[in-house]
Amino acid sequence: MDTSHTSSEFDAIVVGGSYAGLSAAMQLARARRRVLVIDAGQRRNRYASHSHGFLTQDGREASAIAAEGRSQLMAYPNVTWQEGTAASAVANGDGFDVALQDGHAFQARRLVLATGVVDVLPPVEGLADRWGSSVFHCPYCHGYELEQGDIGVLATGPMSLHHAMMLPDWGKVTLFLNEMLEPDEGQLAALAERGVAVERTPVARIAGKADVVLRDGRSFPMAGLFVMSRTHNSPLAEALGCALEEGPLGMYVRTDARQASTVAGVFCCGDAARIAGSVALAVADGAMAGVAAHQSLIFGALPAA
Structure with a gap:
């Protein structure tokens, strides 16, 4: 009933x-x-x-x-x-x-x-608008469909290292620290071994499908973006x-x-x-x-x- x-x-x-x-x-x-x-x-x-x-x-x-x-x-x-x-x-x-x-x-x-x-997502312009379509939290749920393309990880804290270490199995990964995280030498070495690029310039906004636009004007087109x-x-x-x-x-x-x-x-x-x-x-x-x-x-x- x-x-x-x-x-x-x-x-x-x-x-x-x-x-x-x-x-x-x-x-x-x-x-x-x-x-x-x-x-x-x-x-x-x-x-x-x-x-x-x-x-x-x-x-x-x-x-x-x-x-x-x-x-x-x-x-x-x-x-x-x-x-x-x-x-x-x-x-x-x-x-x-x-x-x-x-x-x-x-x-x-x-x-x-x-x-x-x-x-609750970090207050980055354009992020919430793409939640569930090109911005994700679960690699097992959405990683395969990115077809091994460029994948971004937007750092929100220490767990973002976990994200970044996992995601190379699904594509080429860039970790955007966004002033939320600073890996130590051991963590940087582990990221490098997994082929993860590290970008320290803060993020200004997300545009396009999942383009990460930095405050210095550079833009990184991504097949998908992951955030904790x-x-x-x-x-x-x-x-x-x-x-x-x-x-x-x-x-x-x-x-x-x-x-x-x-x-x-x-x-x-x-x-x-x-x-x-x-x-x-x-x-x-x-x-x-x-x-x-x-x-x-x-x-x-x-x-x-």
Whole structure:
């Protein structure tokens, strides 16, 4: 059923209807549990036209994968889909209360957070306009399609060295330090061994497809540009008391191997619970979270260690 629920009480509420949330909800639905999915319609990869690296779906439109996943999930009559943004989530006895921004409230015995993250890009002119089309963060998702062309890495911090060391497998790489990073001698030697050129002149803007224009006027046409975004997590996990950890790109929810958070009955999956992720990893995490949430309804919920 779709937004036509007859009860505000569910076995599980899944917050987030993208790949991880859909996968989690599918496991619970197939266990014949009453499931509510709350979704704000803001997939993290909505800026990318195609998804890569997900078995059987390689090269398919990202939106089509999500749409088919929702269609298959909603074939189960015990699933309710609620459009909206979850504004709060609190523990209440042996369950949880979730309220939307519009005031609607729902209760469930288990909670699965599949909220994803929000990418925050450095304030370089033209960068955000090309996010997902010629500016990327994941080499495994987008590197192959650059056809071994010229690839730029825009430094945002120490993790950009990791990017620069990886990407020569996909093309000829230039690391633009942009006053955000200064490699030491050992790091410079490692970059040189990988064939990475280092450019210290600051970046003025991104133009054309992915042309890196420096402040001195020089321009470097690139087949694609990679940048490590900072990620912001949903406030729901922290408000519930779930432990967070600081990753190289931002905060993420600490979970165990079964995607259980440190709060009993709360599971977290997808990019919100990973240092970095992909569609394939999100689907896998979601499946585990859904299975674990279901089994906790039978055997009891324990927090992650």
